[in-house]
Amino acid sequence: MFKLRYKWYRLTHWEFWPMWAVYLPCIFYYFWISLKSRSFGFFKAVNPAIVHGGMTLEDKHFVNQLLPQRYRAKSFLVTSGTTHDAVENIIKENELNYPVILKPNNGCRGRNVELIRTREKGKRYLRDYGNEDLLLEEYIDFPNEIGVFYIRFPHEKKGFISGIVEKKGIMVTGDGRQTLKELVKYNLRYHAFYSEIFLDGQHNGNYIPNENEQLLVSSIGNHARGATFYDASDKISSKLTELFNEICSSVKGFHYGRFDVKFNTWEELENGENFKIIELNGAASEPTFIYDPGHSYFFAIKEIMKHWDYMYTIAKLNKQRGHHFTNIEECWKILKEFNPFLTS
Structure with missing residues (x-):
């Protein structure tokens, strides 16, 4: 009886549908804006600082380095085949303490993200997943986690926050x-x-x-790993917007994407205190506040299309400034690497 109820629950709550099912209606709109821009790879010009604008599975270590250290969690590249002893040396030399985070340097939707509490668990993780480049990250023990979607048009000095998602483990x-x-x-x-x-x-x-x-x-704040997402866009304020304008002013070539942030209190965050950015995502970012259980599927589709329209506008303006789009060969390669219709 429970299995039947469980299947019905997953079927009737669209937030649990496969990625291809969520995005299927949006593909027609993507074709439309691609025709307008005369390129399926217009996304490359959205964030010139990031490879392909961040539409592909970008190098998380590289993207992290775009942010000033004072704003972000400490993170270190662990190349494929690195031994456990070498990882322990990184932890010791950089004065990190357990727990730490290990995750793929190229990944999405919470794939293989793990909270490593002990040396032994770290050893097991490297044994299971050490055949690809990884990112070792300090664990930020603030109680709150959000995703802040930030947008700035190239001809404007300041941007805006289009939405905030609050993540609960x-x-x-x-x-x-x-x-x-x-x-x-x-x-x-x-x-x-x-x-x-x-x-x-x-x-x-x-x-x-x-x-x-x-x-x-x-405590992993990823929807694909069990976290519940709530729309916290009512928390958008002038002070919070100014904080992210300040952060983004130091990141040349970034216009569109989502900051994943851990922080202590909303008041302290607005004042620029007691927070750390744990990840920055580019053109492939989802406006993840759509996954609030209270939002309808049609609300989600509307927001996805609205954000793609922002992306198109930014790309068009950046092309006028001399930036290029991704060519068709590269687009095909990206589609094979990151295809929502092959993702459950």
Whole structure:
């Protein structure tokens, strides 16, 4: 009975649909703006500072370096085949402490992003995923995480925030009867992540939380890894916009994308205090506030198209300034590398 309810829940909540199903209606609009720009690769001119504007699986290490260190989490490139001892030396030499984050240097939608709490888990991670370039990142222990979508037209000195998503990890509430495992396993939203959560033995699945006791079992702020996204665009303010205008003023060639940010309080964030940028994404960025459970599928489609229109306008203006579009051969290569119709 639960399996039937679970399948129905996933079917009737569009935020869990495959990526191709979400984006299918938008493809026709992409063809339209490509015709207007006379190129399927107009996105290259959106962010000249980033390879292909950030439409492909960009080099996260390179993009991180575009940001001044005072704004971002410390991060270090771990090339394919690097030994565990070498990674330990990076941690020690740069005065990092466990836990740390390890993730692919080229990746999206939370693929293989892991919170590494111990040396042993780091060793296992390298054994399983060390055959590609990785990014080692300090863990930022602020309680709040958001994605800030920032846009600036090339002929304007200041930009604007088009939306904010607030990310909440997997949290369950006890009833005094069910074990932690049962609370996750029989939760319609979290059921898909049940085996992953208890894989490393970090949580005692047999623990019975008290009634109304809340437990955070995963802090990874990615929708594909179980996080719930909420539209926090009502938090957009002049002070917050000025902060991101200040940050982006130091990043020449960046006009469009999403900053993933961890911070302590909203008030401190507006004042430019106690926050760190943990990732910057370019042209491939989604306006992820669309995944708020309260938003309809049609709202999402409208916002995706609106943001693609911003992207088209920026690319057109940047082309007038001498920047180039991606040619058809490169577009085909990107499509094969990052194809939403092959992504579940």
